[in-house]
Amino acid sequence: MLHSVLRRWSADSVCGSRCRRLGRSSRGSPPYTHATSTLASPLVRQQREQAVSLERVIDGLEIDSLASLGFHGPDDIRGLVASERVRSAALVTVPIGSTLAVSLDGDGGQLSVLAPPGMPPNVKKAIEVVAGLIRETPDHQLLILAVLLLWARKYGSTAWREYCEAMLPPAREMSCLLCYTPGELSTLQLPHLVDEAARQHDWARWAHSQWLSSSSGALRRLGLADALEDTVWALAVVRSRAVGFQVGMAAGSGSGFKAGHDSGPDSVRLGRARRLPTGPVVSVLAPVVDLANHNNDPNCVIQLTTDKSRVVLLPRRPVGPGEPLTVDYGFDRSSLELMADYGFVTQANPYDGEVELAGADKLPSLELSRLEAAARALLRRHHQRPQRHSAATAPRRPGLTAAGDIPSSSGGKGDGCGEGMDVAGEGAATQEEEQEGGGSAAEVVTMFGKGVAISGTGAGAGDEADFSSRLRAAVAFLAPRTASFPGQPANSGNFSTPATQRIIAGLWHKLLRHCIESLPTSLEQDRALLEDIIAGAVVGFTAGLSLSLDPDAVSGPTSAFEPPPRPRPAAGGSAPVSPSKPEGAVQLRMTSERKAVGAVPGEIMQAAAVAVAAGERNVIPGGGTDENGESVGRGTAARRAGSATSSIGSGGAASAGVRGAAKAAAMNESAAVPPELTHGSRGTQDGGSNGESVATASTVVPYGIVGSSGSDVSDARSRHAVGTADVICRTGRRAGRLYAAVRARLEHKELLTVAEQVLVQYARN
Numbered sequence: 001m002l003h004s005v006l007r008r009w010s011a012d013s014v015c016g017s018r019c020r021r022l023g024r025s026s027r028g029s030p031p032y033t034h035a036t037s038t039l040a041s042p043l044v045r046q047q048r049e050q051a052v053s054l055e056r057v058i059d060g061l062e063i064d065s066l067a068s069l070g071f072h073g074p075d076d077i078r079g080l081v082a083s084e085r086v087r088s089a090a091l092v093t094v095p096i097g098s099t100l101a102v103s104l105d106g107d108g109g110q111l112s113v114l115a116p117p118g119m120p121p122n123v124k125k126a127i128e129v130v131a132g133l134i135r136e137t138p139d140h141q142l143l144i145l146a147v148l149l150l151w152a153r154k155y156g157s158t159a160w161r162e163y164c165e166a167m168l169p170p171a172r173e174m175s176c177l178l179c180y181t182p183g184e185l186s187t188l189q190l191p192h193l194v195d196e197a198a199r200q201h202d203w204a205r206w207a208h209s210q211w212l213s214s215s216s217g218a219l220r221r222l223g224l225a226d227a228l229e230d231t232v233w234a235l236a237v238v239r240s241r242a243v244g245f246q247v248g249m250a251a252g253s254g255s256g257f258k259a260g261h262d263s264g265p266d267s268v269r270l271g272r273a274r275r276l277p278t279g280p281v282v283s284v285l286a287p288v289v290d291l292a293n294h295n296n297d298p299n300c301v302i303q304l305t306t307d308k309s310r311v312v313l314l315p316r317r318p319v320g321p322g323e324p325l326t327v328d329y330g331f332d333r334s335s336l337e338l339m340a341d342y343g344f345v346t347q348a349n350p351y352d353g354e355v356e357l358a359g360a361d362k363l364p365s366l367e368l369s370r371l372e373a374a375a376r377a378l379l380r381r382h383h384q385r386p387q388r389h390s391a392a393t394a395p396r397r398p399g400l401t402a403a404g405d406i407p408s409s410s411g412g413k414g415d416g417c418g419e420g421m422d423v424a425g426e427g428a429a430t431q432e433e434e435q436e437g438g439g440s441a442a443e444v445v446t447m448f449g450k451g452v453a454i455s456g457t458g459a460g461a462g463d464e465a466d467f468s469s470r471l472r473a474a475v476a477f478l479a480p481r482t483a484s485f486p487g488q489p490a491n492s493g494n495f496s497t498p499a500t501q502r503i504i505a506g507l508w509h510k511l512l513r514h515c516i517e518s519l520p521t522s523l524e525q526d527r528a529l530l531e532d533i534i535a536g537a538v539v540g541f542t543a544g545l546s547l548s549l550d551p552d553a554v555s556g557p558t559s560a561f562e563p564p565p566r567p568r569p570a571a572g573g574s575a576p577v578s579p580s581k582p583e584g585a586v587q588l589r590m591t592s593e594r595k596a597v598g599a600v601p602g603e604i605m606q607a608a609a610v611a612v613a614a615g616e617r618n619v620i621p622g623g624g625t626d627e628n629g630e631s632v633g634r635g636t637a638a639r640r641a642g643s644a645t646s647s648i649g650s651g652g653a654a655s656a657g658v659r660g661a662a663k664a665a666a667m668n669e670s671a672a673v674p675p676e677l678t679h680g681s682r683g684t685q686d687g688g689s690n691g692e693s694v695a696t697a698s699t700v701v702p703y704g705i706v707g708s709s710g711s712d713v714s715d716a717r718s719r720h721a722v723g724t725a726d727v728i729c730r731t732g733r734r735a736g737r738l739y740a741a742v743r744a745r746l747e748h749k750e751l752l753t754v755a756e757q758v759l760v761q762y763a764r765n
């Protein structure tokens with residue numbers, strides 16, 4: 001269960017801490033009495049004790065609050081609720097002196113520390129020295145905040161210690177991946193998340209041994225972290241609760257939430273900066289404000305006043321008493337990103353590939369048996385294809401066709417290029433077999449381990465053998481597998497949680513999206529890309545794949561395929577490109593072991609391949625198209641990637657750990673930081689539209705998965721809410737781009753394609 005380490009609270013209780021409002025105390029009778037509390041369940045009593053603790057923290061830190069502790073959402077997550085009706089006044093005001101804060105100057109230079117009251121100057125100095133030493137490392141601001149937090153927990157005022165001990169959750173109750181113990185990692189299910197957890201653990205171990213450990217760290221004399229668990233706790237707290245502010249920029253509008261307030265605050269975003277900072281950045285851990293939970297449509301925003309004297313929680317619209325107070329941590333984070341950064345996902349996240357799966361929450365569990373059934377159905381269709389694709393009898397099919405599936409005149413499967421699979425054929429078969437009651441060919445299915453062995457006994461057994469092995473691999477690829485950690489038993493269960501299923505759905509859609517957005521927009525460029533593939537200019541094509549682009553299909557039923565294809569270069573050992581002709585295929589073929597020769601698409605592919613190989617999860621190495629099909633430059637695409645690829649440091653806006661190619665490209669784009677993170681940004685009450693295209697950032701994971709917002713996809717989506725991928729495969733022109741990209745970009749391309757088919761079939765079953 002994804003939330004397995006997240007504490008669950010009783011649903012029947014909304015505990016209000018009493019509110020303190022400077023100059024106008026709103027304290028009154030607490031919303032509970034001693035008499036009732038003695039009758040309450042232990043959980044309810046605990047919640048009430050927390051409400052009392054919160055009140056003491058509010059008093060001790062001189063926080064002005066019209067909010068109280070509440071438990072809300074489907075999981076009754078602890079959070080804030082409004083104590084009274086508020087239109088536009090600040091719901092919570094925290095003096096900056098009651099926060100822990102680290103600021104980084106705009107030139108990427110000096111870190112300075114806002115020490116908690118009572119911190120001796122020499123300690124502050126020592127921490128600042130460490131800050132200087134680690135300023136080149138990712139997430140250094142978070143690390144320094146963690147140092148301050150550990151200091152406050154041990155040596156701080158009574159209020160700070162109460163905040164740390166009573167209000168901050170212990171590590172076992174925090175949801176972020178850092179807090180997953182080795183034994184819990186299997187519950188993450190997705191290998192990518194397990195990897196991310198491992199990466200975060202590495203970071204914590206490094207921070208502990210180098211800096212924080214009471215025995216070995218540079219700050220050991222402070223005695224802050226006796227055990228690794230102390231460091232993990234502190235890092236997890238700041239990751240999940242600190243707020244990053246980018247200050248001193250010109251006002252503007254754009255993406256992000258907009259303050260429905262007139263106080264002229266600097267803009268702020270909870271969590272990592274989505275763009276690289278160009279101005280001073282302040283990371284702040286602000287008690288009470290840090291209790292606000294996330295919502296995709298938040299009713300509040302956190303801001304820093306322009307004089308930087310207070311952190312405020314402001315309503316974006318009027319809120320009523322008891323209403324949960326939420327902010328947007330995400331800034332276009334997909335479920336996968338939210339999960340990686342915070343360890344939770346939300347219902348109906350609009351950034352999951354922007355492709356809605358109708359009733360995604362009601363999708364059945366991704367069960368092995370259903371995947372196998374889907375694979376069997378595909379196999380039946382595969383058996384039927386030879387008749388359909390016989391040169392003599394079959395009509396031409398649109399799209400890409402593997403050499404093994406094309407008419408014998410083109411060489412067929414005897415040419416040694418039979419590694420491909422029939423994408424278009426599958427699409428056509430799918431259409432025709434919508435009402436199939438079972439395949440014509442017999443098959444034998446045997447189970448072993450988690451996978452499925454499928455052996456065909458129908459026509460074309462040799463071809464089936466290849467296809468069967470891919471099906472088997474695809475099922476294994478898709479099936480739950482969590483045995484990534486030695487000693488952990490393989491999980492033979494399902495992707496059983498709705499959260500996981502949403503993530504999976506989002507991943508697949510992102511795969512499609514990425515492929516389309518990362519490719520040239522014109523048909524001519526499509527053709528050039530395919531030719532580059534043939535000529536071996538695209539890294540990753542080493543499997544002897546052979547493609548065929550059917551000219552009848554590329555523009556759909558009503559338009560012609562124009563202009564005719566360029567003559568394909570003779571060099572490279574590829575099969576010739578036949579001239580465009582209405583009735584014939586443009587056969588594009590490549591042989592194995594081609595190397596990149598530096599063509600632009602090749603560069604793009606190479607960057608992607610390198611990033612994928614390096615385990616990068618977010619890659620948009622080249623330009624692409626925007627939602628309207630407009631061409632965008634590399635920088636734009638990379639910026640989008642950067643906006644979705646900041647690594648850890650959920651609270652560390654300043655330390656956005658954008659990695660790899662996306663980072664490099666995004667850095668070049670830093671001058672183009674949209675101005676919504678601006679000084680004095682005063683948005684509209686309703687938050688307005690998000691004119692930014694950051695939501696289109698794509699994600700690639702190894703064996704990856706992407707999505708598309710291309711118009712064909714949208715159309716397809718509206719026609720077929722579920723099973724989008726195969727519809728895309730039949731849209732001709734985009735199909736060529738899509739599959740060229742899939743095959744060129746991703747390792748295990750063919751496996752991926754088969755896996756996609758299995759998923760599509762799965763959704764149909």
Ligand SMILES: C[S@@+](CC[C@H](N)C(=O)[O-])C[C@H]1O[C@@H](n2cnc3c(N)ncnc32)[C@H](O)[C@@H]1O
Pocket residue numbers: 006073077078079167169174175176240241290291292293294295342343344345346
């Ligand atoms: C800044 S804290 C918010 C307060 C926190 N719920 C608490 O009780 O201390 C962020 C953490 O709250 C949880 N959280 C916030 N919003 C959530 C949501 N919409 N669904 C589930 N968990 C959420 C996650 O565990 C996240 O890491």
